[in-house]
Amino acid sequence: MTTKIDITLSETKKEKPESGQLEFGRVFTDHMFVMDYSPTKGWHDARITPYEPISLNPSSMVFHYGQTVFEGLKAYRTEDDKVLLFRPEKNMQRLNLSNERLCIPQIDGDFVIEALKQLVAIDKDWIPTAEGTSLYIRPFIIPTEYYLGVAPSKFYRFMIILSPVGSYYKEGIHPVKIFVENQYVRAVAGGTGKAKTGGNYASSLKAQEEASKKGYSQVLWLDGVEKKYIEEVGSMNIFFKINGEVVTPELNGSILEGVTRNSILKMLSHWGMVVSERKLSMEEVYQAYKQGLLEEAFGTGTAAVISPIGEFYYNDEKITINDGETGEISKKLYDTLTGIQKGTHEDIFNWVTEVK
Structure with missing residues (x-):
């Protein structure tokens, strides 16, 4: 070496x-x-x-x-x-x-x-x-x-x-609209979904292209077997706030373990919030929306940091979240994480390394 x-x-x-x-x-x-x-x-x-x-x-x-x-x-x-x-x-x-x-x-x-x-x-x-x-x-x-x-x-x-x-999405920290993909799949357990390899992104292009034509920024990927459980949003991990609980899909062999995802989980736990990593179906999210319990949704990744989601298009129906506005937790996470990254917030987790 x-x-x-x-x-x-x-x-x-x-x-x-x-x-x-x-x-x-x-x-x-x-x-x-x-x-x-x-x-x-x-x-x-x-x-x-x-x-x-x-x-x-x-x-x-x-x-x-x-x-x-x-x-x-x-x-x-x-x-x-x-x-x-x-x-x-x-x-x-x-x-x-x-x-x-x-x-x-x-x-x-x-x-x-x-x-x-x-x-x-x-x-x-x-x-x-x-x-x-x-x-x-x-x-x-x-x-x-x-x-x-x-x-x-x-x-x-x-x-x-x-x-x-600059910002990965032109919307910046403002909410994006997401198309729930039910035809194409990004990855399956046992494949290369948990690796950061070009083929995973190449396979996403067709669905992304079609979603863009319909006016949506990205697609929400469901699992490749039952096309039922939520996995990722575009090239990001995804979180939902449902009735006070913050939920993100559990790592299952086809989901990439994001560094931002890991950081968000640690920050939320530090703030004393109820956080869980588990299987989460799109139907559960839809029912939470119908019951008025779907409070926020946001993607997380290095490029965008936090990308709030204001709308899902699912089964020919628009699901509007928080009146299409950036949620309180999304904004707090974005401000805190970017503050740590920029040196304006205290780095209590010892996450930053200085280049000298």
Whole structure:
């Protein structure tokens, strides 16, 4: 395993966009981190280089069999100009869980976090400061062996790229409308749903496209067997507040264990709220709505942090939540979590790591 990071700085710096005009994932910084894997050397040749295209053989396995994994986390600039990362060790742990499922060699999480810190420090000036903005960090691994055969690759490339971003949804912290999907499925237990791999997202595109045509921001995924139990919303975990209890679907082998999800559960428990992880059917949610007990719903994820849900479209009926307004718990969670991430709230959970 390599322990040395070679650094080559870019001689030509890109023009930085205005913080208030950022989209999500459209602009990238001046540098990237790269390292390679071979059976004889393990992970080696770690380097920070100028951001640039990569060259791969057309027979590289990445183009054919989907053996890829990735992560997503953010860096934030505080009011006193410190740079903070939020729970990066959880992302490294999850990356290795994805690696295990996709037959990719494990990475040294501590070393990658150190590399990530160096990369962010070099491109620190790219971290935006406007409200709701941050520096999105995308680590990913691709197979690079030249081989047209269905088997795990023997060679890999690990990369980290950075992107200054605004809100993931144009609505920001304002509620989104969600279409309950009952035809397509995202994943099934025993598949790759609990891994962060590209195929899970590719399989979601058709339903997302159709929901968008109907005016909905995302789809609510039901389980792949009975199409009855709630799993995720778009690319996020989901929570409901029903009659004072906050409920999120239990991890079942097809649901991704989100870092934000884990953080929300800890925060809610700390606040003394009734919280449960269990199977939750869409019919239970619908009945709670009919009885006036459905108080809030929101998605959680690194990209959006908290995304309140104002409406579901289910069985040809619109389910309006909290009069389509952002709920009290959604707002409190968003303010507290982003406050910890930005350094304006006390970090009682010891979640942030400073980049120096």
